[in-house]
Amino acid sequence: MSLDFNKIILKAWDSYGDSRKIKRITDISVKVSTNGVYKLDLDDKNILFAKFSYFGKHESFSNDHKIINALSNNLGLPFDRFLARSLMKGNKLYIYRYRDSEIDASLVFYLPVKINQRPPKIFNEFQISKLGRGIASFHLSCDHIRNTLPKAGKTIFDDIRSLKIDLKEGNKYFISHAGLIKDHIDLFAENCNELNYESFHKIPVFLDWNIGNFSINENFSLFSRWDFDWFRIDSRIFDFYFLSRVVSSVGDRSVFTYGFDILKEERFLHFLKNYHEVYPLTHNELHFIKESYRFFLLNYVIRGGRRFFHESFSEKLQKEAFDFLPLLDKNLDTNIYIKALNL
Numbered sequence: 001m002s003l004d005f006n007k008i009i010l011k012a013w014d015s016y017g018d019s020r021k022i023k024r025i026t027d028i029s030v031k032v033s034t035n036g037v038y039k040l041d042l043d044d045k046n047i048l049f050a051k052f053s054y055f056g057k058h059e060s061f062s063n064d065h066k067i068i069n070a071l072s073n074n075l076g077l078p079f080d081r082f083l084a085r086s087l088m089k090g091n092k093l094y095i096y097r098y099r100d101s102e103i104d105a106s107l108v109f110y111l112p113v114k115i116n117q118r119p120p121k122i123f124n125e126f127q128i129s130k131l132g133r134g135i136a137s138f139h140l141s142c143d144h145i146r147n148t149l150p151k152a153g154k155t156i157f158d159d160i161r162s163l164k165i166d167l168k169e170g171n172k173y174f175i176s177h178a179g180l181i182k183d184h185i186d187l188f189a190e191n192c193n194e195l196n197y198e199s200f201h202k203i204p205v206f207l208d209w210n211i212g213n214f215s216i217n218e219n220f221s222l223f224s225r226w227d228f229d230w231f232r233i234d235s236r237i238f239d240f241y242f243l244s245r246v247v248s249s250v251g252d253r254s255v256f257t258y259g260f261d262i263l264k265e266e267r268f269l270h271f272l273k274n275y276h277e278v279y280p281l282t283h284n285e286l287h288f289i290k291e292s293y294r295f296f297l298l299n300y301v302i303r304g305g306r307r308f309f310h311e312s313f314s315e316k317l318q319k320e321a322f323d324f325l326p327l328l329d330k331n332l333d334t335n336i337y338i339k340a341l342n343l
Helices: 005-016 058-076 125-144 154-168 175-194 235-244 266-279 285-301 311-331 335-340
Strands: 022-027 035-042 047-053 095-099 102-110 203-205 215-216 223-226 232-234
Touching: 005 022, 005 035, 005 047, 005 102, 058 095, 058 102, 058 203, 125 203, 125 223, 125 235, 125 266, 154 175, 154 285, 154 335, 175 203, 175 285, 175 311, 203 235, 235 285, 266 335, 285 311, 285 335
Parallel strands: none
Antiparallel strands: 022 035, 035 047, 047 102, 095 102, 203 232, 215 223
């Protein structure tokens, strides 16, 4: 795609109406996804960031960022300054839409967020405990204000319906695995019903909790969070898969995979125990950990992977997803969570 992203950013800034000039634009994207992140140096020596996305629909991007903006304003201590904030224009969040014959993209400007310490690549037992309790406190704070936030524009079942449409239309990237995908769509729906998923509280969740997306303080408490690619309003359980990656014995890696063995590690069970002491989990929520992982593969890797990840990553991850799904129900027994928490 031969687009001049700098030119689009300058058009968005001009439309915003700020009298300051952009002196320098630096691409700081991690080059894993198709989304772009740019550092903007202004002529008054201030710094901003621009997030450019052409993954998904503009309406979903706008809805998500309006919820995040309300969340960042409504959270109380100690999370009142936890989330990166976007620029407003008048009394509205400023979101720029760029459309041409090639692309329909959305752009938002972020204020810089303070970063204290980067999380370690491999956590020790004490650090896992602190993270578990910190995430539980954050989820509890989100739950307290969930009814004050704008309504979500989509649900997991909307995403599943979109996947079904892709199957019906013969999406070339996974048509050869259509039977497998359909089987797991059916399993997901059946298990959501059996676990009474509709009764779960729906709160803001960020899903992608890799160590490049948040910082901690010297006491190992959560300090700041940025990058909202996979934000949604849903069960808190959707955050757990990536948190299991954070606390895994392998730790952070430059070459990654989306396997599920980390969900069985003692380190993840230790995380859950500490989380549970602060914000107790139910039997059904613990069993739903498997379903949240199944949904992650179906929606984010299989359905959206070719649009979100760069081609070098998406092909590998989709192939692995088709390998992992047939093993999931046999090799992940969620009763381990019930036993670990003495429920």
